[in-house]
Amino acid sequence: MIYLDIATAVHSRAGLGRYAEKLALEVSTKRPGEIALFHNLAPDGRVPDSLKHLPRHHIKAGFKPWRMAVWLAHVGRLPFNRLVPDVKLFHSTEHLLMPLWNVPTVITVHDLIYKLFPEYHKSLNYWYLNTAMPLYCRRATAIITISESSKRDIMREYQVPEEKIHVIYEAAAPHFTPPTAEQITAVRHKHQLPDQYLIHLGTIEPRKNLDRLLTAVLRLRQTRFPQLKLVLAGAKGWLVDDFFARIEQEQLQNAIQILGWVEDEDLPAVIAGASLAVQPSIYEGFGLPLLEHMACGQVVAASHTSSLPELGGEAAVYFDPLDTDEMAAVIGRLLNNPAEKATRRDLSIAQASKFSWEKTASETLAVYDKLLNRF
Helix, strand or coil: CEEEECHHHHHCCCHHHHHHHHHHHHHHHHCCCCEEEEEECCCCCCCCHHHCCCCEEEECCCHHHHHHHHHHHHHHCCCCHHHCCCCCEEEECCCCCCCCCCCCEEEEECCCHHHHCHHHCCHHHHHHHHHHHHHHHHHCCEEEECCHHHHHHHHHHHCCCHHHEEECCCCCCCCCCCCCHHHHHHHHHHCCCCCCEEEEECCECHHHCHHHHHHHHHHHHCCCCCCCEEEEECCECCCCHHHHHHHHHCCCCCCEEEEECCCCCCHHHHHHCCCEEEECCCCCCCCHHHHHHHHCCCCEEEECCCCHHHHHCCCCEEECCCCHHHHHHHHHHHHCCHHHHHHHHHHHHHHHCCCCHHHHHHHHHHHHHHHHHHC
């Protein structure tokens, strides 16, 4: 059996969880009877309904104890083959590679944020990833990463040979499509959305650069767009206390609306109902929300850093994420130029259509087959 570790899909609905779920579903559809799942099932975990039909094995352990057990087993060269019966190949879809003997292994390295921007991580997580990931990258038979930008980071920081790394893009889920006007109206009413807003989709955390985005919105409100609001759709991450404290201290509740986690069926209308989507991240390994925005027919203003220009191509408009004046100028230009927005809307839909989970699965299976032929 080919095993995929889907722990992130069990414990999270955000980017890594979406990746694990969609990849497992697509490869199992293409290779029926050949795919099994593995995961750590902590008390708050739940296997996605879409994957419950697949054979799976799991352990029940806390998140931190399991990570430490895996790392110490690597250090002590203790194999965990008994946890995955009849395993022919094992693919870890997150930054945790279970030690196995005489079995080809694949690890997906989504990004090196912990290495490049340590201030955006909690100290224990920073220590663990910087200690364990170089070892996991060496031990894995192959590495999959999700952008050319991340590939360059891995090669530079860990001296991994280029031929060991395979760039395979993610894609927006099929339900991210342009909604109807009626759907937008219904969702606008349901979530009490303002008439004019910028949408940001993603977990709220420091590297998303939302503090500077909020500053840019305040500047725009003081000039040509007094009714403009920033709407955030996504769960709270870590190290966000300062951001929320600013909102309270400066009484900015009239300039920002925090939706929290939004149901998948509502997201396309929340995205399409906005005046513009903005992705101001300091760094992204991939930046899936950018594709999700574009697939819904929304125009995106985004950072010119890391992987975002790679995904957005000529459809998105870019700015320096550290320059709030430039950020505000780009947003203001698009808000004030309906003709440019209409052109970029068509470009966005075309750009998003270049990515698909069917293609992701096919390219991933090609990596599996290459490794299996070597063993």
